[in-house]
Amino acid sequence: MNVLTYVHAFFADGAHWQGYDGIPRRLLEHIGYTLLALGLAAAVGLPAGLLTGHTGRGGNAVAFVATAARALPSFGLLVLIAVGIGIGLLPVMVPLVLLAIPPILVTTYEAVRSVDPSPVDAARGLGMPEAGILFRVELPAALPLVLSGVRSAAIQVVSTATIAAYVSLGGLGRYIIDGLYQRDYEKVAGGAALVALLALATLALFWGAGRLAVSPGVRRR
Amino acid sequence: MESVTKRYPDGTVAVDRLSLDIPDRAITVLVGPSGCGKTTTLRMINRMVEPTEGTILLDGEDLQRLPVTTLRRSMGYVIQNAGLFQHRTILDNIATVPRLLGWGKARSRERAAELMGRVGLDASLAGRYPYQLSGGQQQRVGVARALAADPPVLLMDEPFSAVDPVVRKGLQDELLRIQDELGKTIVFVTHDIDEAVKLGTMVAVMRTGGRLAQFASPADLLSDPADAFVEDFLGADRGVRRLSFFPSAGLELVTDAVVPLDAPAARLAASGAPYLLVTDPDGRPLGWGEPRDLIAGAIVPEGLLPYGRPFVPGTDSLRAALDCAVLSPTGWAVAVDADGRVSGVVSQQAIGEAIRSAHAAGRGDVAEVAEVAP
Numbered sequence: 001m002n003v004l005t006y007v008h009a010f011f012a013d014g015a016h017w018q019g020y021d022g023i024p025r026r027l028l029e030h031i032g033y034t035l036l037a038l039g040l041a042a043a044v045g046l047p048a049g050l051l052t053g054h055t056g057r058g059g060n061a062v063a064f065v066a067t068a069a070r071a072l073p074s075f076g077l078l079v080l081i082a083v084g085i086g087i088g089l090l091p092v093m094v095p096l097v098l099l100a101i102p103p104i105l106v107t108t109y110e111a112v113r114s115v116d117p118s119p120v121d122a123a124r125g126l127g128m129p130e131a132g133i134l135f136r137v138e139l140p141a142a143l144p145l146v147l148s149g150v151r152s153a154a155i156q157v158v159s160t161a162t163i164a165a166y167v168s169l170g171g172l173g174r175y176i177i178d179g180l181y182q183r184d185y186e187k188v189a190g191g192a193a194l195v196a197l198l199a200l201a202t203l204a205l206f207w208g209a210g211r212l213a214v215s216p217g218v219r220r221r
Numbered sequence: 222m223e224s225v226t227k228r229y230p231d232g233t234v235a236v237d238r239l240s241l242d243i244p245d246r247a248i249t250v251l252v253g254p255s256g257c258g259k260t261t262t263l264r265m266i267n268r269m270v271e272p273t274e275g276t277i278l279l280d281g282e283d284l285q286r287l288p289v290t291t292l293r294r295s296m297g298y299v300i301q302n303a304g305l306f307q308h309r310t311i312l313d314n315i316a317t318v319p320r321l322l323g324w325g326k327a328r329s330r331e332r333a334a335e336l337m338g339r340v341g342l343d344a345s346l347a348g349r350y351p352y353q354l355s356g357g358q359q360q361r362v363g364v365a366r367a368l369a370a371d372p373p374v375l376l377m378d379e380p381f382s383a384v385d386p387v388v389r390k391g392l393q394d395e396l397l398r399i400q401d402e403l404g405k406t407i408v409f410v411t412h413d414i415d416e417a418v419k420l421g422t423m424v425a426v427m428r429t430g431g432r433l434a435q436f437a438s439p440a441d442l443l444s445d446p447a448d449a450f451v452e453d454f455l456g457a458d459r460g461v462r463r464l465s466f467f468p469s470a471g472l473e474l475v476t477d478a479v480v481p482l483d484a485p486a487a488r489l490a491a492s493g494a495p496y497l498l499v500t501d502p503d504g505r506p507l508g509w510g511e512p513r514d515l516i517a518g519a520i521v522p523e524g525l526l527p528y529g530r531p532f533v534p535g536t537d538s539l540r541a542a543l544d545c546a547v548l549s550p551t552g553w554a555v556a557v558d559a560d561g562r563v564s565g566v567v568s569q570q571a572i573g574e575a576i577r578s579a580h581a582a583g584r585g586d587v588a589e590v591a592e593v594a595p
């Protein structure tokens with residue numbers, strides 16, 4: 001039996017589609033963790049990236065935060081916090097948010113820094129206030145890059161959110177962990193396939209968001 | 222501007238005790254070599270750069286007293302590569318300042334559409350994005366955007382230097398036309414002395430170190446450069462260029478060397494000129510011919526010498542007339558009226574005399590002034 005037949009068998013089994021451990025429920029849980037972690041990371045990373053990018057100050061701090069956060073092992077952090085304060089949502093969210101902040105923060109910072117300076121100069125010279133310059137000149141021009149930063153954060157969170165299952169929470173990680181424990185390889189392969197599909201769906205979602213949110217004048221199409 | 226100095230934090234003195242009285246409703250050009258502080262001077266006027274010392278007054282009021290955004294919105298600002306907002310359509314780019322001033326969307330766009338016409342942009346471009354426009358068109362959008370809220374002052378930093386010479390000439394002519402209609406107070410930065418002389422009502426020549434070398438009208442600048450630096454900056458053909466400021470209307474035109482193609486032989490022989498300008502029955506020039514060939518009937522219109530480029534007395538300057546004469550194979554320039562009919566011909570000698578008397582009537586002598594300079 002190869003992986004594809006495992007996957008096929010997993011999805012063909014009607015029992016996997018319903019109940020407490022059913023695919024719809026686990027998928028929703030997984031999406032829930034992802035959105036929460038991504039939302040928290042964006043709430044920190046986007047404003048910080050936009051502000052440092054606009055002012056040009058704090059570039060070193062951004063680079064330091066990003067490198068430090070990347071060096072943290074997600075799983076290790078999860079175990080450490082779980083041991084410290086017990087299991088729950090918090091030990092899951094901390095590593096996921098810390099994982100998602102660097103790509104969002106660094107890309108946003110770089111995106112705003114690399115915006116063509118002459119429209120910015122023109123806007124300032126025409127009397128546009130600084131906030132207007134940031135949100136109505138720099139951000140629209142930087143948007144494709146900013147979105148790509150959030151997208152790579154989202155993909156990383158989708159695949160890493162499987163660790164939630166280690167601390168008895170749900171999500172698609174359940175199939176992988178339970179499957180390994182029960183030596184149910186159909187479950188493992190099925191869980192992994194679902195994570196991959198969710199990652200692909202995320203890519204599609206960001207592609208669509210780019211089409212909608214980025215001006216054709218910036219896309220040049 | 223009263224004794225304005227700008228010293229950047231790194232110690233560079235970009236502008237050094239500059240005093241300048243910029244006239245209302247006229248074009249003042251700041252010109253000088255690269256790095257002489259033109260941009261810095263311009264940007265102190267809309268406070269993109271704050272002066273280290275000195276004051277700048279606008280209609281007698283210190284610029285520092287006005288809120289900076291209010292000040293900037295009352296001054297159009299045009300920069301070298303236009304600096305258009307890539308994510309906005311042409312119409313919305315132009316509507317920027319009206320929108321900042323809180324005009325409604327509809328009214329701002331209406332105004333933007335009006336300005337597209339004024340700067341010579343086709344209305345069909347309104348919905349395009351900047352990347353879909355040529356460099357010259359983008360620059361026109363830049364000018365329209367600066368004019369949108371009808372500011373009394375317009376600041377332009379090398380606005381036409383990134384386009385090719387033909388497009389540049391079109392943009393310069395357009396600016397002069399717009400200025401005739403609107404009468405703005407324009408401060409225009411360029412490093413091109415020809416552009417400065419063409420556009421400026423007044424020209425401020427700056428030298429490296431941010432000091433004013435001379436502030437004068439283009440004609441005075443060409444006739445009386447203040448020192449060797451200015452003279453050198455004006456270039457070798459200053460004398461010829463100065464002729465642009467003398468009208469050709471006073472030239473005495475010779476008419477008996479102009480003959481229609483079917484003129485009687487007696488008339489051809491009578492003029493005594495070495496060459497005759499032959500015209501068609503409507504009086505338009507055909508070319509030059511020698512009297513004896515014409516009398517012999519040996520010449521057909523195709524056999525005549527080309528007459529070059531005619532000038533229009535009254536409209537063209539002495540420089541254009543001299544250019545015609547120099548380019549003409551016979552050394553005579555052809556004058557035509559606005560409809561292209563020959564009004565006479567004039568020799569290089571006659572133009573030379575007109576130049577001498579024009580210089581005598583003008584102020585000072587060019588060569589003397591150059592020699593007393595340090």
Ligand SMILES: Nc1ncnc2c1ncn2[C@@H]1O[C@H](COP(=O)(O)OP(=O)(O)OP(=O)(O)O)[C@@H](O)[C@H]1O
Nearest residue numbers: 229231233235254255256257258259260261262412
């Ligand atoms: N932000 C700055 N910090 C330090 N020095 C500066 C700054 N901006 C300009 N300078 C210096 O000030 C001087 C004048 O610069 P400015 O840009 O006003 O020259 P310019 O006449 O406009 O030159 P160009 O024709 O090349 O545009 C130059 O020596 C320049 O290096």
Ligand SMILES: [Mg+2]
Nearest residue numbers: 259260261378
């Ligand atoms: Mg400059």
